[in-house]
Every structure is written in C-alpha cells, then in structure tokens.
Amino acid sequence: AAALTLPLERVVHAKGVSRLAASKLPKPYTVPFAVPPVLAPIGTTDQGEPLYEIRQRAASVEILPGLKTTIFGYNGLTPGPTIKAQRGRPIAVRMINDLPPTHPQWRYTPWTSCHLHGSASKPQYDGYASDITQPGEVKTYRYPNIQDARTLWYHDHGVHHTAENAYMGLAAQYHLTDAVEAALPIPKGDYDVPLILVDKMFGADGNLMYDDAGHSGLWGDVILVNGRPWPVMTVAKRKYRFRILNASLSRGFRLQLSDAVPMTVIGTDGGLMPAPQQTVQLRIGMAERYEVVIDFARYKKGDKIELRNLGVPNSTDYDNTGKVMRFEVTDDPFDPAGNEVPAVLNPNMEVMGLLPAQAKATTKIEVVRKNGLWTINGTTWEDVIESGYKKVVANPELDEIQIWEIKNSSGGWFHPVHIHLVDFQILDRNGKPPFAFEKGPKDVAYVGENETVRAIMKFTHQTGRYMIHCHNLPHEDHDMMTQFRVGDDTPDNDPIASDRPTK
Ligand code: C2O
Ligand code: CU
DSSP: OOOOOOOTHHHHOOTTSOBOOGGGSOOTTOSBOOOOOBOOOOEEOTTSOEEEEEEEEEEEEOSSTTOOEEEEEETTBSSOOBEEEETTOOEEEEEEEOSOOOOTTSSSOOOBOEEEETOOOOGGGTTOTTSOBOTTOEEEEEEOOOSOSEEEEEEEOOTTTHHHHHHTTOEEEEEEEOHHHHHSOSOOGGGEEEEEEEEEOBBTTSOBOOOOTTTTOOOOSEEEETTEESOEEEEOSSEEEEEEEEOOSSOOEEEEETTOOOEEEEEETTEEEEEEEEESOEEEOTTOEEEEEEEOTTSOTTOEEEEEEOOOTTSOTTOOSOEEEEEEEOOOOOOOSSOOOOSOSOTTOGGGGOOGGGOSEEEEEEEEEETTEEEETTBOHHHHHHTTSOOOSOOOOTTOEEEEEEEEOSSSOOEEEEESSOOEEEEEETTBOOOGGGOSOBSEEEEOTTOEEEEEEEOOSOOEEEEEEESSHHHHHTTOEEEEEESOOOTTSOTTTSSOOBO
16 A cells, blocks of 8 residues: 555644634535445355454545545545444454554554444453554454344544544444344334444644644534535435444534424444333433434425534534534435334343342442543553553452442543443433433443443353443543453453464
8 A cells, every 4th residue: 555644643733733724614514425335244254254354544535525634444434334243143354454654753653453332242352452453463353243233333442542543533333133123113224324423623734633632532623424524415204213323532412403303212322222212302422322213204305404413511612513414305205114113122131121139239430530630440541551451440250230330520521431341221310310312221321520320230241351431532541441350361361362463
C-alpha cells in the first residue's frame, strides 16, 4: 500500500490547526443515507468455521463533499463492514494490522486490539486492552456466537489509544441472529437498518481534528450517521427497524422525532426486550445499542421527519444544530412482510428473570476523579498493569449471580459504564425504576451525575479476566478501567499470553 502522509499529530493536538469553516460544511439533509456493506467470509477454518479477513488500514475518503479525510478503517471503511452471524455457529476473523507504523511526526503507534462488544468471547479474543497487535502483525479472533440474538459492534481497544483509534474510524456493527428472533414478524432485510452515530471535528483541509479537552472528552460539531454527515433517507410507508449504536467518544444523545411521535423500542444492548416499550425520547450513551421501530405508515408522500438530538448534560456543547438525520416519505411500493411488532418479543431472556434474592454478593463500583485521573474505586488501568494484571475488583465463580452497585461520585459528569462478558438487568437508578426503554438486557449502564445504578448479572459462559471501564473513551484511556476475574486463571484463558498475534 502506498504510504499516506498522516496528520496524526493533529489527532492528538488540535492546537494551532484551524477548524474547517462552518460555511464549508454540507447543508444538513443533502447527503444521501447509506448502509455499510456486509462482509463475506473468505473461506473456512480447519474446524470448518466461516473465516473472515479484515485489514485495518489508513484510507483517504470523502466524508464531506469535495474534501478528503484520512481515516483508519476496517478494510479502509468507516464504519467498517457489518458481520452477520448465527447463534450456535462460531466464526473466526483474521484481523490484520496494516496501519502505518510509527513516524516521528506522530504521537503514538497505532497498535490495536479488537473488541467484539456484546460477545461472550474467551479472554484472549475479547480485545483485552493490553493484548495489542502491532502494525505488521495479525491476530485471528474466535467468536463463539453462543448468546441470544443481538446487535453487537466491534471496535478498537488498544491500550491508552482506544479513543484515537476509534475516532479515526475503527468501529462497525455485528448482527447475531437466532431462532427466536427469526420467527418474529418484525422488520427484516432492507427494513432492518443500522444507524451508527458519531460526532467529528474537521480541520480546514478536511482531516480529522482531535481535542479531548484535557482528557475530559471529545465533542465534534459534525454528526455522522453511517459515515455520512446529517444524511437524508427515503422511506416507504411501513415499519422500519433501526439498530442505533452511539459510537461517539464522548457525546450522549437524547433522540426524538421532530413530530414527537413515540418510537417503539424492541431491543437493548444484549438483544430483544421481553416486551416492546414506547418512548418519545431515547437517551443513548456511548456504546449503548437500542433497536427501535419507527412506523412511517402514518405519513403521506413528501413528508419530512427529522431525527433530532435534544442533548444530555456534558454533551450539548459544540453541537449547535441538534440535527442528526432526516427521513423523507415516498409512496414507493414495499414488501409487506415483517411489518409488525408483537406484544411479546423474548420472554425467556435469562438475565431479565434474575432476582435480587439470588445474588451471592454485591460488588461496589465507584467512578470518581482522583488526583486529576479518572478512576474506578480509586485505581486505574496503570495500577492493573503494575500488579502484573493480577488486580481485580471482583472474582465471581462461574455462573455466580451478583448485584453491582455503580456509584458516580465524579460531580458533573456522566459515565457509560461497560462490563465485558456479561449481560445485566438494570434494577434501579437512585432507588427508582429504570427507564422504560432500558428494560431489556444491557451491557452498558448510563450512570448519570450523582447517580447510583444497581444491576444484576450472572457470570456465565467463560472464565478468566475481563475489563470494566467507562465508555467515554478519553476517560477510559486516562485511565478509568479495571478488571474482574470469573473463576480462576488457566493457561487457556490468559488474555495476553494464550494466543499471541503473529508477524
Ligand atoms: Cu465497547 Cu471495553 O468496550
Ligand atoms: Cu467516564
């Protein structure tokens, strides 16, 4: 591949670089909506599993009309291609780090670690932050697909540079299906649409800028949906299912349709809810996924409906428009199949049936700013590294049920706290019931300012060490991350030593 001159130092420092003038940005709702391509396997593994190959590489792409932007993309795309998998059918993904290596101008080497967020993968395939693949190296990840149908996403998790790598574009969706979901008459195929939301900041030459405001967060003024700035999507007069993922580094969204008609939430991070829930406003923190059905049957041809962002605290700055995307209704013919939302979706999600009385222990997690650092229980990932990766906040047995009490004592910040490996059920927020839209299996909890969220979970599927961290990625990198261990360490579940990348 031809060497690209990467202005990576600007990915670290925005100072002294001028921002792209607002007049150079496209008018909202002029760029057509698009969906990321679906990835095809390149063959099968020795075990007969579908084998995929992804090259992490730099590419120069047109995001803003008439300007070129250098990105890091899975196969050179951002968002990357969608992987579609079936429950009970494991797959392998050969992940090649073909990113340009260190250069004196750049402030970091783009080492990577790929995390499939929402998967109960073994520790050595979970994108453990310190399990890095250097430029020029390859690692084959094995995904078991043993859980319920859900919207997952894969994104970079390289230690201390997760934020930059993800911001440069290393993020994509992964859809897992199963028999329960397949049997439901909900929108499928062309009517099952990913919506990957991110915010970006552009320099005058079209390249990305990165100013994380002293490790507190990055807020861009341009909202991209599936890589397109404020796109416009034409829709038929029927129901659509949107798999909404907030892949921003620091921006939370509070989404609402311009006519304030309720949206029907059918799925959360860990898959289908027991029953659909209506909401006018949908709050979505970083890394959360919500599957939402919007019915365009009530509109007439030519109607324009906006998806707007009303904002959340700490995230309203820098986004002066509140615009996200627009739907334009056509009277085009459509396939009438899968145009329903049944009253019962998946009543058998084990995590939704867990009862507090079954919990064997309560683990207390406090997210707090200490000595200028973002910490969990006063400690950071550096402390985990210094302990030789031994330090843990909890050590449940396999299949143990616990309640985690996550307390935000950091003043005026919200933190989306992600627990790897498990799905959980939110029991309460400051003693009050969870929002209707989060009454489904979750793996990220939005923990608001001065809030305590209690969640119940079962440490099932795997043993070994897994991370827990804030998904405001500048917080995670500096260094609001720690780990827990299920059962014991074994030679077969070491997240760093068990399956090293190769040249
Ligand atoms: Cu989405 Cu530990 O990450
Ligand atoms: Cu945080």
